[in-house]
Amino acid sequence: MNAALRDRPRVVIIGAGFAGVRTAQKLAHAAAEVVLVDCRNYHTFVPLLYQVATGFIEPSQIAYPLRKLMRQLPSARFILAEVRRVDFAARRVETSGPPIDYDYLVIATGSQTKFLGVPGAPDHTLPMRTLEDAIALRNHILHCFERAASTTDWQLRAQLITFVIVGGGPTGVELAGALQELIRESLRKDFPSLDMTQARVILVQSGDRLLANLPPHLGKYTSRQLRRRGVKVQLQTKVKAVSARSATLADETVLPTSTVIWTAGVVANIPPTDRDLPAAKQNKIVVGPALQLADHPRVYVIGDGAYVEDSGEPLVGVAPEALQQGSAVAANIKRQLRGLDPVPFSYFNKGRAAIIARNAGVAHLFGKLAMSGFGAWLLWLGIHLYYLPGLSNRWNVLASWLKDYIIRDRAVRQIIAVPSRLPQVLPEETQPEMPDLSQKS
Amino acid sequence: MNAALRDRPRVVIIGAGFAGVRTAQKLAHAAAEVVLVDCRNYHTFVPLLYQVATGFIEPSQIAYPLRKLMRQLPSARFILAEVRRVDFAARRVETSGPPIDYDYLVIATGSQTKFLGVPGAPDHTLPMRTLEDAIALRNHILHCFERAASTTDWQLRAQLITFVIVGGGPTGVELAGALQELIRESLRKDFPSLDMTQARVILVQSGDRLLANLPPHLGKYTSRQLRRRGVKVQLQTKVKAVSARSATLADETVLPTSTVIWTAGVVANIPPTDRDLPAAKQNKIVVGPALQLADHPRVYVIGDGAYVEDSGEPLVGVAPEALQQGSAVAANIKRQLRGLDPVPFSYFNKGRAAIIARNAGVAHLFGKLAMSGFGAWLLWLGIHLYYLPGLSNRWNVLASWLKDYIIRDRAVRQIIAVPSRLPQVLPEETQPEMPDLSQKS
Structure with missing residues (x-):
């Protein structure tokens, strides 16, 4: 869909981890359309992963369905897709499904091993x-x-x-x-x-x-x-x-x-882009004080993928950092929507x-x-x-x-391997654009 | 392990569905060693599968860990293995792990699509x-x-x-x-x-x-x-x-x-054997009135794999049939252990x-x-x-x-595919025999 045809600016958030979900939540009442993209249909509560691995708890207990989350956010929609590339020149996110144009972009794609x-x-x-x-x-x-x-x-x-x-x-x-x-x-x-x-x-x-x-x-x-x-x-x-x-x-x-x-x-997990981004150690992207890219004031990088310092030390990549960054970016986007400049992020380490x-x-x-x-x-x-x-x-x-x-006994001791035979529904479509966004989906 | 060295006769049960598990449970206090073999480490409560498929309930809620079951059965042990072949002449079950000799055999391997x-x-x-x-x-x-x-x-x-x-x-x-x-x-x-x-x-x-x-x-x-x-x-x-x-x-x-x-x-899912077994429709094995093979009085076939009639009509393959057959076979094996003849099975359709x-x-x-x-x-x-x-x-x-x-909302809506990368622990061993069975495992 052509950006000029949209009645509200669109904020695209890539990644539904702590940073991305928090951003979407805090934009609930903004004058913008919010699109959250992730390759999974649930948010993972990562700190308890080790308890799944050792049979304490059920996997679904730490996997919150994103569409359930979206029900509480009237201006937001979720798209299940893999992000293939970000085109800053065209302000477009290319995915395994239709491409998604953005006015504001939040890259919250986390890290990998x-x-x-x-x-x-x-x-x-x-x-x-x-x-x-x-x-x-x-x-x-x-x-x-x-x-x-x-x-x-x-x-x-x-x-x-x-x-x-x-x-x-x-x-x-x-x-x-x-x-x-x-x-x-x-x-x-x-x-x-x-x-x-x-x-x-x-x-x-x-x-x-x-x-x-x-x-x-x-x-x-x-x-x-x-x-x-x-x-x-x-x-x-x-x-x-x-x-x-x-x-x-x-x-x-x-x-x-x-x-x-x-x-x-760990190393930052940043999607391919149409130009090189300034990277610090662990491939983390260097962002400005308000967490934007230097030459793209409407593009933010937050969470494990961003290189951010606190009192001269780089942040280490824990959930509170991502959550606070999500809140800060949502506030900054709201400021920009009102014509104000974004304000610098500072981390409060509890x-x-x-x-x-x-x-x-x-x-x-x-x-x-x-x-x-x-x-x-x-x-x-x-x-x-x-x-x-x-x-x-x-x-x-x-x-x-x-x-x-x-x-003193663990509840979940089944060996259950479920082969991934999902995406074979059809050969991949090549569609020119997203479906109509005037309705929520 | 050589059969002659064992101090108690061994009953091997292949398959931990309703029929196999019931047999093992009812043999808890028999003067025999019971070995239950299955390729999964849990018993599946099949009637509720459709509720897993439609997100009502968690998979583990209908998957009972077999080793937890075994804790309650002092004379039984569980082996996680795929059964490759049954050798009636040698009275031996060949598996993906070590082969298992038997004195009594219960084939309860169910059916397949x-x-x-x-x-x-x-x-x-x-x-x-x-x-x-x-x-x-x-x-x-x-x-x-x-x-x-x-x-x-x-x-x-x-x-x-x-x-x-x-x-x-x-x-x-x-x-x-x-x-x-x-x-x-x-x-x-x-x-x-x-x-x-x-x-x-x-x-x-x-x-x-x-x-x-x-x-x-x-x-x-x-x-x-x-x-x-x-x-x-x-x-x-x-x-x-x-x-x-x-x-x-x-x-x-x-x-x-x-x-x-x-x-x-459905069609019966019988492991390969060293000789042809008498098969009825759906490849079900024809058994005698006491559920034994005609020429192997110590080999039983029960559950979906057996062709059994009730008042002239074949049984249809529901859980109560399998459970009652399991109980009957356990009772018959106990009789045989005491030198008595097995008695015919009759189904009570509740x-x-x-x-x-x-x-x-x-x-x-x-x-x-x-x-x-x-x-x-x-x-x-x-x-x-x-x-x-x-x-x-x-x-x-x-x-x-x-x-x-x-x-009116389903709890489990996550798309979670877990690739099966289990058995790559080592190239498969070729071991001549089972570990010592004098201890429970």
Whole structure:
């Protein structure tokens, strides 16, 4: 549809993560048409992915349907499509479906795994960035135990129940703790013939402490807690090669394992564009103080794809950063719609928290207050329950947590692989333009 | 492991459907070692598959983990493996893992879809026999609506939101009613730009009435209820060809559609064996009165794979038949273990029921009492809730039903495809025998 024919300016948001969804929500009452584009029909609550991977909760409990969200936003519509290219000259987003013209563009496409040049890592490690990744990881872990139970080869068995997690950030720590609990509490009962003291969870961190973004003593507390629970924490160690049967550490130690989970590196996931964008480290796009591209004041990049500093330090890529950026950009677009200049973004860091295992967490609040133990654990659960979208999801997740806490058994232990045979409905159409947008869809 | 070395006779059960699981449960206290083999690690509660396909309930709510079941059966163990062949001469089951010797064998491998020679059906129809099928169908249905919402081609749009269901048995009827409700109640709100009066659910039945196993007036009631709700019921019609874009009926009518769901034909799913087995129609295996093979008194075939008559009529393949056969075979094996002869199986038909849509069901009890309407609907829900394995599953399914009944919206609307990348743990082992069975696993 030709831009001149539209009665309201159109804001196109690419990506329905924290940043994109927040932008759409905050534009609900703006004098603009909002189009949210994503290649999935749900918003993923990423902080709880590790709980899907370890069988705590159902996948759908952290996957909020985007069309359900759209029902609450009268001026917004959702399009399920993959973005192929952004054409700034034509102000157009090219997708797997019809192209979409924009007046304002918000690129909120997040990040993807970076394998840091480690041989074998792209083929033989399991990522944990999407809901599909988390389900595939759950399937893989359970399948390794099934295989281990039906072999007499003790070496193979040890390999099958050794799990190497690369990366000592929150994802690696949370996954290590939860996996160890899954094995010790739930799978131990499911596989009485396996000696679970042979099962090993190994957390490999290149730096000298876990959770490098938190104060050092919290990282040390975290190592201590994980080790007490049986996780092998290896600091100042890198994985230098991965195969289908092993991980090789920098000191040439070979760990026989069928499972290497990669949580170490990220790189911005920016769609191809008609011109080069200024990139900082991790391919993040350099934006101005108001989060716009320098020469495109109506194009914003936010979330993990943007290089933004706070008090001279780059933002690290956590949900609150994305949410605050989404709110700021929505406010700036509203200002622009009224003929005003956008105002600079500043991040208010309320704090960070990570969960280690049952009854143990760490938190660092307002840059001052450091907490560890039961209080931080409870705080983490409360914060995530509060931010989880959907009332019934909150209730169901809380019920799953309570049940797991009391009976020490995981609810979701099915190996369910569903082949992707979706887009074969028809050979891809090549349509010149979008359908009529005067109606919501 | 050599049979002579075992201290107790071993009963191997292939297949963890209704028949196989019931057999294992009833052998809990027998003087035998029980080995249950299945290629999935969960038992599927098949009668509710259609509710997974239409977004009522979560997949895991009808998938009971087999190892959780095994915890309650001290003499039983579970093996996740595909059965490749049964060698009656060697009394051995060959699997994707180590082979398993048996003293008693129960073949409970169910049935699979039969496409009745319709061209295009194997490639272009969607089955609904497994949990994976149901999830894939849900994904497919939702994706069709997404595609329809982003096209301006009205013909393509009509094709994308036309759904043809082949087969007027309980599965076809239940799916037609639930799909129509999904479209009219839930998707209508998700896709405000689509004209849902264009969405069509077409149920094609070759016979002259739906639910041919129930009294004729119940079939007529079912047609009437479905039609009143907007389902197009086409009786005495066959689908003669299927493509990616259409279904062609016997009278040459071409229905443009991207979705043909095949619930029409079944055929027994018997593993390859070292000798030919006596087969009846649908490849079902002819068994003796006590459900054994004629020349193998310690080999039983039960469930959908067995040809069994009741009052001169063959059993039709519903869950109560499989459950009763499982109980009977367990009792017969216990008799054989005590040196007694097995006794003939007789089926006690308590009745049949099918659900049509909200507030409408049909039931035929004890061969006499025919019910239709709200009472039969409530009865169906109660029976299925009662038989659903797992207390928390029952509670969760009931909660999903109540929620759907009250707010008329489906909980599960995510398109989640999880690629199957499981068995690449290692190249397949070739192991001479099973691990030590003196311990449970």
